[in-house]
Amino acid sequence: MSSETPTDAAPDTPPVGWLRGVIVDAIDVERLGAFWQQVLGVGIAEQVPGWLQLKFGPEGSLIAFQPADPIAHAPGRLRIDIEVEDLEAATARIVDLGGALKEFVRFRPGEEHRVMTDPEGNEFSIVSPFPPELVVR
Numbered sequence: 001m002s003s004e005t006p007t008d009a010a011p012d013t014p015p016v017g018w019l020r021g022v023i024v025d026a027i028d029v030e031r032l033g034a035f036w037q038q039v040l041g042v043g044i045a046e047q048v049p050g051w052l053q054l055k056f057g058p059e060g061s062l063i064a065f066q067p068a069d070p071i072a073h074a075p076g077r078l079r080i081d082i083e084v085e086d087l088e089a090a091t092a093r094i095v096d097l098g099g100a101l102k103e104f105v106r107f108r109p110g111e112e113h114r115v116m117t118d119p120e121g122n123e124f125s126i127v128s129p130f131p132p133e134l135v136v137r
Contacts, residue, residue, distance in 0.1 A: 016093050017084035017126060025079070080124040087114060090126045 026032040033052040037044070046053040084090035091101055091114055098119040105113040105125070113125045 016090045017082040020081045020083040020127065023079040023081060023125075081113075082124060082126050083129055084126050085129070087112065087126060087128060090114075091116070094126070 024032060024036075029050070029052050033044070033047075033054065037054055040054065040057050042055045042057050044052065045055045082090075094116050095101065100117045102115040102117050102123065105115060107113055111128065113127045115123055115125050117123055
């Protein structure tokens with residue numbers, strides 16, 4: 001189980017993975033994609049039916065936490081993808097840290113995601129690295 005209080009120092013243990021991206025559940029993929037394209041100033045990396053992916057921006061990713069009323073708190077419409085080298089090892093480590101495995105997702109042939117939850121039930125996915133031919137920066 002992890003420490004309950006964050007510290008200024010990075011953990012002594014190696015990371016489970018890295019924050020690859022934040023995925024937004026959209027009612028209108030094109031409209032929302034165009035909005036964020038303008039906000040972030042980036043082009044399109046991939047667009048297929050049911051999926052629009054913008055290119056990586058020049059800076060890294062940030063994740064922050066703010067207090068929420070536990071009664072009003074409900075799962076949001078964002079999904080964080082954490083890229084990992086080994087799905088089995090990452091799943092075990094996340095469970096050991098207090099998270100849980102919610103479901104297996106097979107998005108494309110040969111591509112498996114695992115939907116996990118943090119200790120408060122917030123969902124995120126662990127994913128294998130992109131195949132080299134899909135890496136567009």
